Ligand SMILES: [Zn+2]
């Protein structure tokens with residue numbers, strides 16, 4: 656949905672601030688984006704094409720891959736993309752796809768509440784970020800013990 660007005664021979668600023676579901680579609684908001692997604696930048700007529708550059712700022716809630724707690728992180732994504740001049744309709748460029756792609760490509764492969772998250776105790780399930788639960792987590796499954804010996808020798 657975000658469309659930017661171009662300025663022939665010059666540059667024009669743009670700014671959007673709306674929920675991800677408004678900017679994109681309902682499916683997108685299901686990914687945990689909270690509040691408004693803020694987008695600002697400028698479109699410049701560089702002669703042979705238009706250059707659209709700027710930044711996306713948003714907040715996302717997610718479940719930590721290691722400790723399974725809910726966490727929230729600020730995200731900033733920069734973009735800088737060329738558009739063929741023929742893409743502009745009545746001097747207006749639809750940048751929805753670009754912004755959606757930037758946002759999707761910028762999502763982390765791993766969702767961690769913090770870089771050094773300790774995760775859950777495999778024995779009792781306690782969140783190890785809250786302190787050590789006291790379990791002996793170094794007892795190796797006997798079926799795996801022989802593999803471990805092999806690795807050490
Ligand atoms: Zn975590």
Ligand SMILES: [Zn+2]
Pocket residue numbers: 776777778779780781788789790
């Ligand atoms: Zn434990």
